[in-house]
Amino acid sequence: MSSQTKFKKDKEIIAEYETQVKEIRTQLVEQFKCLEQQSESRLQLLQDLQEFFRRKAEIELEYSRNLEKLAERFSSKIRSSREHHQFKKDQHLLSPVNCWYLVLTQTRRESRDHATLNDIFMNNVIVRLSQISEDVIRLFKKSKEIGLQMHEELLKVTNELYTVMKTYHMYHAESISAESKLKEAEKQEEKQFNKAGDISVNLLRHEDRPQRRSSVKKIEKMKEKRQAKYSENKLKCTKARNDYLLNLAATNAAVSKYYIHDVSDLIDCCDLGFHASLARTFRTYLSAEYNLETSRHEGLDIIENAVDNLDARSDKHTVMDMCNQVFCPPLKFEYQPHMGDEVCQVSAQQPVQTELLMRYHxxxxxxxxxxxxxxxxxxxxxxxxxxxxxxxxxxxxxVSDAFQHSRSTESVKSAASETxxxxxxxxxxxxxxxxxxxxxxxxxxxxxxxxxxxxxxxxxxxxxxxxxxxxxxxxxxxxxxxxxxxxxxKMRRPRPLSVYNHKLFNGNMETFIKDSGQAIPLVVESCIRYINLYGLQQQGIFRVPGSQVEVNDIKNSFERGEDPLADDQNERDINSVAGVLKLYFRGLENPLFPKERFQDLISTIKIENLAERVHQIQQILITLPRAVIIVMRYLFAFLNHLSQYSDENMMDPYNLAICFGPTLMHIPDGQDPVSCQAHVNEVIKTIIINHEAIFPSLRELEGPVYEKCMTGGEEYCDSPHSEPGTIDEAEHDNGTEPHTSDDD
The missing domain is CATH 1.10.287 (Helix Hairpins)
Structure with a gap:
């Protein structure tokens, strides 16, 4: 291939790269246009909704005033009538007149209701829509700032790739040139040696030999110089190619991540709170209308269904599908060899191997x-x-309270203004x-x-x-x-053989219990005991994250077979201990609630009768292995005890269910996590509240039981939520001492 042909092909490669980068730039610009159009559409929607509710409020107010005028017109007429004077005299009315009075009373009531509706539309619904409009503008602006930074990062990466590619091409061209010069020198040397051989045969004169030796030395010196130059250029080319390949991999990874993950996250930022806020606004409108006129429920159910179907995720996918060409990831950058160079891998041969190894570490x-x-x-x-x-x-x-009527003529607005x-x-x-x-x-x-x-x-x-x-x-x-x-x-402390051979975290709990001889895994028992001693009043426990460093330290200690919480000293952060407990259950190889029983447990939510629901859950859980039931009984007894301090820790059964639902009961693949999570939380909440009715007692299933007072001290047990006598009765009935976390 001639140098002119190679140069032309090189220009085609550069042009192809620039075209690909240009297409990405166009996509990035179009992405913001799509998001901006989405924001403008939402603002127009919100503006139309505000105008609609403003006009509807004016109509409701006008209707209210007309009703009041109507009622007042006939009330004044009644006050001058003979029937009214008769009513004032002996407090008796004929039934038709009584109906007439009730009609007027109802008219005044309707007037107050429509005035309330006007007040709600003007001072609540419209205000909320205005605030959502402000949120849309603010969130789009913030998201655009982050998006622009991400775009700059992408363009910077592509520019760096272009630079290293050009450097590689330059060094490779120099390497080829040096190689050709070296070959030329080798040819001259060979030619000189052949010529010297011919002359020696002809027996040249003795005085010509020094001149021939000088010529040979010059050629050898030139060859050595060109050999050194070729080696130097070859090394530069190898390093430049390595840098090019590394940057190529990094660029493709960055571009792929942006299109697959970052764009989706950016749209989520633009949508942050929009659907939830709009749902709250529509629900305010629905509540007002339902309380005003129940006969209109059938038509309003259609709106409520639409509000229930507000889904940020679905909208995001719809937008991305509509603009598929803009949001789909581009083709990966391919390695473009320079002038026939077929090496497309990073070279790990000497002398660059040591450098690459250091770079790897x-x-x-x-x-x-x-x-x-x-x-x-x-x-x-x-x-x-x-x-x-x-x-x-x-x-x-x-807004049901806004429609509560009494004999008092006080405006409903004054009551509503307090809420x-x-x-x-x-x-x-x-x-x-x-x-x-x-x-x-x-x-x-x-x-x-x-x-x-x-x-x-x-x-x-x-x-x-x-x-x-x-x-x-x-x-x-x-x-x-x-x-x-x-x-x-690393030197490790010796630990029990049964514990050493099985993973505690991210392992199989049943296998660990069987081989370790621990009815309750030490991490569960120790963490619960520690929270029982020091964390029952901790506000936001299991919701507020702890220190990741301390969580890892506690986890590693348990993994080595040690108990870092054994000393009765409040030296550990409660939130970190709670985090370790959640981390253990979250990482189990088999979730505490098996996935194959997920649908059975979720179906119990449809049972309205609580006793029947509890019985059904009990029948499902009783089929689980004995070791799992014992751990469940221990855990949910603790969660129930913890919820009794909700006035201090703000963690009632529902809040605890929100924290432990995703941890204990994994949603199977193919299920909608948004709709399923609420059902999961309801199941966990039901078990927390009714754990005594669901799990077998110590008499029915021997094993460790949770103690409410693990210190044994009188002062600790004085909680107003405690149930004196529970533990004593269990001991008396069974003749055994309950298992405590100190027994290990």
Missing amino acids: QLQSRLATLKIENEEVRKTLDATMQTLQDMLTVEDFD YMSKINIAKRRANQQETEMFYFTKFKEYLNGSNLITKLQAKHDLLKQTLGEGERAECGTTRPPCLPPKPQ
């Missing part, structure tokens, strides 16, 4: 640190999102919401930056690991881990 260390830090940010992000959802889904849309119309409460909730939003976006931005960096570094790490492994296998003919030094073995 640096990436490995950096990734480990980044993943721990980013996991902490993610947990904070999840907790903040849960807080935001709690704020946005508060059920404050019921949903309270400006102080609205302002406080709104300030808390916006503050939480700000914190969420800060953490979301931090999480995105961290995950983007992890994605790029992980791509380079994996490629280096594969390359180093292949390099060593090629040299040694073995399948050992890639030429990495073995990790030093």
